[in-house]
Every structure is written in C-alpha cells, then in structure tokens.
Amino acid sequence: MSEIAEKVKEIIVEKLGVDESEVTNDANFTNDLGADSLDTVELIMEFESAFDIEIPDDQAENISTVGEAVAHIEKAKA
Amino acid sequence: MELKRVVVTGMGALTPIGNNWKEYTENLIKGVSGAQKITRFDASKFKTQFACEIKNYDPLDYFDKKEVRKYDRYSQYAMVAADEAIADSQLDLEKINLKRAGVILGVGLGGIDTFMDGVSNFAQGDGTPKFNPFFIPKMIGNIAGGLISIRHGLKGPNFTTTSACTSSANAIVDAVNYIRLGKADVIVTGGAEAPINETGVGGFNSMKAISTRNDDPKSASRPFDVDRDGFVIGEGAGILILEDYEHAKARGAKIYGEVAGVGINADAYHMTAPHPDGEGAKDVMLLAVEDAGMKPEEVDYINVHGTSTGLGDIAEPRAIKLAFGEHAYDLNISSTKSMTGHLLGGAGAIEAIASIYAVANDIVPPTINLDNLDPEIDDKLNFTPNEAQKRTVDVAISNTFGFGGHNASILFKKFKA
Numbered sequence: 001m002s003e004i005a006e007k008v009k010e011i012i013v014e015k016l017g018v019d020e021s022e023v024t025n026d027a028n029f030t031n032d033l034g035a036d037s038l039d040t041v042e043l044i045m046e047f048e049s050a051f052d053i054e055i056p057d058d059q060a061e062n063i064s065t066v067g068e069a070v071a072h073i074e075k076a077k078a
Numbered sequence: 079m080e081l082k083r084v085v086v087t088g089m090g091a092l093t094p095i096g097n098n099w100k101e102y103t104e105n106l107i108k109g110v111s112g113a114q115k116i117t118r119f120d121a122s123k124f125k126t127q128f129a130c131e132i133k134n135y136d137p138l139d140y141f142d143k144k145e146v147r148k149y150d151r152y153s154q155y156a157m158v159a160a161d162e163a164i165a166d167s168q169l170d171l172e173k174i175n176l177k178r179a180g181v182i183l184g185v186g187l188g189g190i191d192t193f194m195d196g197v198s199n200f201a202q203g204d205g206t207p208k209f210n211p212f213f214i215p216k217m218i219g220n221i222a223g224g225l226i227s228i229r230h231g232l233k234g235p236n237f238t239t240t241s242a243c244t245s246s247a248n249a250i251v252d253a254v255n256y257i258r259l260g261k262a263d264v265i266v267t268g269g270a271e272a273p274i275n276e277t278g279v280g281g282f283n284s285m286k287a288i289s290t291r292n293d294d295p296k297s298a299s300r301p302f303d304v305d306r307d308g309f310v311i312g313e314g315a316g317i318l319i320l321e322d323y324e325h326a327k328a329r330g331a332k333i334y335g336e337v338a339g340v341g342i343n344a345d346a347y348h349m350t351a352p353h354p355d356g357e358g359a360k361d362v363m364l365l366a367v368e369d370a371g372m373k374p375e376e377v378d379y380i381n382v383h384g385t386s387t388g389l390g391d392i393a394e395p396r397a398i399k400l401a402f403g404e405h406a407y408d409l410n411i412s413s414t415k416s417m418t419g420h421l422l423g424g425a426g427a428i429e430a431i432a433s434i435y436a437v438a439n440d441i442v443p444p445t446i447n448l449d450n451l452d453p454e455i456d457d458k459l460n461f462t463p464n465e466a467q468k469r470t471v472d473v474a475i476s477n478t479f480g481f482g483g484h485n486a487s488i489l490f491k492k493f494k495a
Binding site: 014015017039042045049 | 142143144145147208210211212215
C-alpha cells in the first residue's frame with residue numbers, strides 16, 4: 001500500500017471511528033462506513049490539510065469511496 | 079381545566095463534587111468543596127487560576143471516539159446526566175408513548191469551547207475560511223437537547239431556554255407547565271454548562287465577577303461571608319425526570335417529590351447587577367408560593383442563588399425578609415454554590431436536585447466557608463453555616479437569578495398522594 005493510501009486510511013479510521021479492516025478500497029463513505037454528509041465534508045477537508053492540496057467542491061462530489069480518494073490525492077500529488 | 083400534578087421521578091448529576099446524583103448529594107451534606115487549580119488550560123496569565131472542574135471524567139467511558147469529537151463538552155455533560163436520570167427513573171422507553179416524552183434544557187453559554195477553537199483556527203490562518211462542518215451544530219446551545227432526544231428516541235416537545243444563570247431553572251419551569259397543561263407525560267429537563275476555558279475565565283475576570291483567591295481555592299466560594307470576592311466558575315449538568323403524577327402512579331414509579339409551584343419574572347433594572355432591594359427576587363419567591371396555593375409560612379428551606387458576589391449576596395437576604403417577614407428567621411437558608419461553584423446555565427438544575435434531596439431526606443446542606451457573616455446582612459437569619467442541619471423539610475424553594483435580570487423560583491414539596 002502506498003504512503004498516501006496508508007495516511008488516507010488512518011484519517012478515515014480516526015474521523016469515522018471505524019475499524020481499520022472495514023476501510024477497504026471499495027468501501028463507500030456513506031453506505032459502508034456510516035458517514036453522513038457532514039462527516040464527508042470533514043473528511044475532504046482533512047485530506048486537503050493532510051496532503052496540502054485543494055479539492056474543489058465539484059471534484060469532491062466524485063469522491064465517495066476510499067479508492068477514489070486515494071486515486072484523487074495520488075493524481076493531485078503527482 | 080384542571081392542571082396535572084408534576085412529580086420528580088428521576089435525577090442525574092455530573093458536578094464538581096460528584097459524578098452522579100448520589101455522590102453529589104452525599105458530598106453536599108458533607109460540605110465538600112469542588113474548587114481546585116485549573117487543569118483544563120494554562121491559566122498562569124489569568125487573574126483567576128482555579129475553578130470547580132468535573133473530576134475523573136473520561137468521555138470515552140460514555141461515548142465512542144467519533145461521538146466525542148462531535149459533541150461539545152457541555153452536550154456530553156448533559157447527555158451523561160440524562161442517561162443517569164432516565165435509568166434512575168426506571169422508565170421503560172419501549173412501553174411509554176415517546177411522542178409525549180420531551181426534553182427541555184437550559185443552557186447559558188453553550189459550546190464556547192467549540193466556538194473558541196473554530197475562531198482561533200480561522201484567526202491563525204490567511205483569511206481562507208476553513209470551518210469544520212461540525213462547527214455550528216456542535217456549538218449551538220440547543221444541540222444537547224436535540225442529542226438527548228436522538229439518543230433515547232424522545233419525540234415530544236424539545237427546546238432550550240436561555241437566560242444566563244437562570245437558564246436551567248427556566249427550563250424546569252417550562253417543563254412543569256407543559257406537563258401541567260397535559261402537553262406531555264414525561265419531560266427530561268435541567269441544564270448543562272462547560273464554561274471553563276480561556277474565554278469563560280477571561281471574560282468573567284474582566285467583569286471582576288469571579289474570585290481571585292488563588293492561594294486557597296477551596297475557601298474562595300464563600301457566600302454571605304464578609305471576605306467574599308466573587309463567584310467561582312463551575313461546570314457540569316443536572317437533569318430531572320418530571321412526570322405527570324397519574325402517569326408515574328400507573329407505572330408504580332418511585333417519587334422523590336412534587337414540583338408544586340413555579341415563578342418567573344424580571345428585575346428590569348440593570349444588565350448584570352441585581353435590584354439593590356431584591357424587589358424582583360422577593361416577588362418571584364412569592365409568585366412560586368402563590369402558584370403552589372400555599373402560604374409563605376409553610377416554606378422550610380430556601381436554596382438561594384447566593385453566588386458569593388458583593389451585591390447579590392446583600393440583595394437576596396433582603397428579598398427573603400421582605401417576602402417572608404418574621405418567618406424568615408424560622409427558615410433554613412443555604413447556598414450550595416459554596417461547594418459546587420457556579421454552574422451558570424446548569425446552576426438551577428443541580429440546585430433543584432439539592433432542594434429535592436432536602437425535601438426527601440429532611441436535611442439541609444450547608445453554606446460552607448461562612449466564617450464571618452457580612453455585617454450588612456441580618457445575623458438572625460439561619461444560613462446553615464458550615465454544617466448540614468437536620469430538620470423537617472416539607473417545602474423547599476430553589477432561587478436562581480441571571481444576568482439580564484431574570485429570576486426564577488421553584489417550589490418543591492414532600493410528595494403526599
């Protein structure tokens with residue numbers, strides 16, 4: 001697993017209070033990890049601050065799984 | 079329309095001298111002070127460096143990590159005390175009509191920790207707003223009541239009253255009236271506050287409202303004593319389960335006491351100072367007595383507002399003499415803030431519990447640190463100095479007053495079917 005994926009996982013475990021084993025690539029924030037709309041906004045903000053990137057709202061709407069988040073951040077940092 | 083009778087069937091408390099209502103009332107009777115050096119933040123540059131903090135409180139004993147992040151401390155306190163009170167009442171939430179079970183809380187400041195953190199974070203940035211999405215819902219003063227309803231599925235009336243230090247007394251008054259009018263069977267009521275942070279202590283310091291007796295915190299809250307120099311900030315929550323008597327009787331509930339009368343009014347005098355003659359305070363006590371259909375001579379104990387401030391501690395005894403005449407000398411009077419400090423929006427709730435305890439057990443908690451009565455106060459009044467006094471307490475009044483000139487008195491009576 002990449003360093004980015006590790007960090008993303010860590011943030012999700014911390015913010016959503018879920019078990020590490022649940023945070024799979026396909027896990028959906030809302031349907032699988034119990035996030036509500038405010039949790040999702042908070043996650044995106046945390047990714048922005050942890051990786052020092054900007055995720056505009058129209059792009060944030062397309063990030064709904066762990067894998068999508070990792071892919072977006074990897075692309076932004078590339 | 080005949081009004082319903084309202085009884086107390088459950089209690090919960092998270093206070094600087096006890097993390098449940100039994101421990102709290104035991105320590106009230108023992109005369110324990112909850113004051114100590116502030117641990118919550120570095121107060122070394124503050125004029126006041128002590129407060130009455132909650133002790134041995136780990137939020138993870140009550141909430142999971144995700145909840146702890148989302149709930150301001152004031153909400154946590156309210157929820158912990160509500161959990162205790164609901165359990166104590168032995169209400170079966172599977173059986174009662176949840177649409178007739180409400181939550182009415184009183185909160186003075188609300189989530190000022192959350193507010194301070196959010197604003198400091200913004201101020202330290204470059205002007206780009208980066209507010210956490212929970213900033214507003216975590217901070218607002220009514221969220222504790224909302225969270226309690228969600229936690230227990232209570233779908234009846236739900237709102238929060240705010241009147242500074244009178245807030246939770248106002249909440250109890252409203253809860254009583256909703257039940258009396260038949261609008262609810264059960265109401266979880268009381269209040270909470272978590273004001274011990276830089277803004278709370280700094281703000282009250284600027285007003286010269288709080289004690290600066292840093293060398294001896296435990297003796298700092300000394301209502302009616304000549305050497306008092308301000309109140310001591312406290313934190314925590316008190317919750318009562320108020321219930322329609324017929325509803326309580328039908329389920330065989332234990333009953334701690336009856337809320338027989340309530341009074342509310344305003345001084346219409348000054349932002350923060352009480353009326354010097356205690357006019358509003360006199361009237362509000364008589365309103366509660368009248369509302370209960372009783373006579374002033376029937377009152378045994380007054381749990382006073384008595385904050386340990388210069389003006390308030392002079393005005394309230396005057397008001398008691400005006401309201402009760404010669405009977406004032408037969409009353410027991412005490413300020414339990416001498417032990418708990420001042421819980422602001424939560425004060426009315428924990429002092430209601432102290433009053434109910436007195437009625438249920440025929441014992442009056444003391445005013446501690448009362449070594450030399452202020453010579454401006456009538457020394458024939460019995461302030462229950464330093465030691466609890468056993469006596470028959472059929473009727474107790476709890477007084478609560480707040481910045482803005484808000485006054486509330488609640489009359490508790492021994493329950494007789």
